[in-house]
Amino acid sequence: EDRRQQESVSSSDPYSNDPKRHPVLQINSLKPFNAEPPPELLSDSYITPSALFFKRNHLPVPKVDPEMYKLEVEGLQGGPVSFSLKDLKTRFPKHTVTATLQCAGNRRSEMNEVKQVKGLNWGIAAISNATWSGARLRDILLYAGYGPEVATKAQHVQFEGLDCDVTGTTYGASIPLAKAVSEEGDVLLAYEMNGEELPADHGYPVRVVVPGIVGARNVKWLSKIVVSEEESKSHWQQNDYKGFSPNTDWDTVDFKSAPSIQELPIQSAITHPAEGSPVDSSMGEVTVRGYAWSGGGREVVRVDVSVDGGKTWHVAQLQNAEKGEEPAPSPPPGRAWAWKLWEITVPLPTEAHELELVCKAVDNSYNVQPDSVAPIWNLRGVLSNAWHRVKVKLI
């Protein structure tokens, strides 16, 4: 993720075009800018306000003139096609999807507590939920010449961003072609986030939104799409964003041996109360809140919460809309792109002075989170989805 961080700091600051950010964000890296909201704010709203949405930049934010913007599409019958921003907005139906994005490194700090990993020290809030609008990637590929004969050879859709390092190397990633062209895949070239123009930090003027897939493939400041037999050759597709066994170290790792992360596994975390915070025991109960999400459009069907370190469990209330609003209808199977917030009020164990709160979620393939961090530890600190544990003091 951050290999190029050092290289990109030059005398004339390439980050001078970076936008202003919300002061409440917790910064993991300033250049490139990487920051997450305070966890308790995350569960305050079902749709994360764009200013609070976690920022994960690999490179400086590029300056893009919307009048000059061109998207190139290559690898299809009849040669390259180019689209202006206006083309994307007017030639294709506008489609809206509410989708949660999660950084592969979300909750990396818990892996660092087991053993040092390489990467930004994300807490539990490198995940956010927004409403995205734009053209369907499927529609653009069909327009540009995609057909069944392409699918017999090509298997990947590569994306290139306008963000680049001092040598001119741009950010890049790819996704499976089947996901890109599926009617149910809901992959967007988004030009709006939460009903407004895409903010600079989130890819203005156009980014890819690949619901159910790791953040790293949701390429921002999109400049080029290549339909190909091969995955993106980028550093981030080939030599990063992959999972390994806990016993694999930097001397033995073979990046070719693992698949690039696409769909993410089941995840949940406690946003309230915070680690170490005092909990008022006078009411005899504690309210616990958090989020839960799974990759691949798998719907979260249950969140279990424990206040005794995982010995006994309580089933939380799930919420798929803003508080006080009507629950949203269930998404079609395989298209549950958005997280669920959850909450539960649990009676306090008698005589306890400290509690270990724990949460774990289940998706509709009945996948569950692993109990502990060490057995999923990996040198890059990705895919950190063990039960989330929070210790609080009763006062």
Add this chain to the structure above:
Amino acid sequence: EDRRQQESVSSSDPYSNDPKRHPVLQINSLKPFNAEPPPELLSDSYITPSALFFKRNHLPVPKVDPEMYKLEVEGLQGGPVSFSLKDLKTRFPKHTVTATLQCAGNRRSEMNEVKQVKGLNWGIAAISNATWSGARLRDILLYAGYGPEVATKAQHVQFEGLDCDVTGTTYGASIPLAKAVSEEGDVLLAYEMNGEELPADHGYPVRVVVPGIVGARNVKWLSKIVVSEEESKSHWQQNDYKGFSPNTDWDTVDFKSAPSIQELPIQSAITHPAEGSPVDSSMGEVTVRGYAWSGGGREVVRVDVSVDGGKTWHVAQLQNAEKGEEPAPSPPPGRAWAWKLWEITVPLPTEAHELELVCKAVDNSYNVQPDSVAPIWNLRGVLSNAWHRVKVKLI
């Protein structure tokens, strides 16, 4: 699964039509017949011989005259359609899929060790892998009148079997319509297993094979297909084959609160050596073997094996074809229906007298198995997919 077991034993034995079975099978229930192969045989062949393939019958094996056999298809435009066995074999292309089936109750015995559950006490071998041939369900539904207008209302495909209890209630289950009609779903009405006519215990003359989906939906002795707005009303769809929180008991369970099991979670187990068996330590190493599989067409990408109870891990060799044969090509994304066998030879820890062997698998959505059984314990003992642990003695 077995609620009706008692009811179906009558004076004139309804099980008199049951076929002969292989003597090596380990029997969990005789009427209805439920049995699994010895685990070490399971990993001897990539394709499980039909005689050894686990048998999971809910009811007596029905006697079916292939000349009289009719399959009814209802719920589509233009009224019911009926097919003879010859129709299924001659009017539709024959399609072959290698797919692993797993009983929802596989490894239930490990849950029983935590706390008593209701159900057949399966070991680790209620899972097997076979090659199935038949007509695609998709082709039959299209022939019978399925079209996009059906999909706007119907969401499920219900199956009914010819197997029934003394009151005439037949076995039934349903799957999502999207899976049934998807070109990539590979759902079959199979009339062959491992290149031969379907055996009586596996649904002769026709069964449904729903790759990636729990065994219980792969209805045998298929008599009727109903495309519907609703799931099957059967006991097994509505009030069984669902997962619950460990704290849910028979007094508090609300079967409507959980989704019916369809895709199964990531799974693996050690088939060799067996629990408690002596291991020759003179070579200074131990060879461990097993299987790994995940539901929903997610491919197993790694199996980690530990010989020290999970403190350190080794990456096993995966095998997707018979031993000595060329590895099979990778399946298209989302269509990895067959298990992988795995094997690894690990140096023995010095001074050890006993070993705790452990395995855990990872699929290409990077879902992992949970560490322990108690937190996934559920009253019905389904979805038992914690790390598999085997203790052996060094001699």
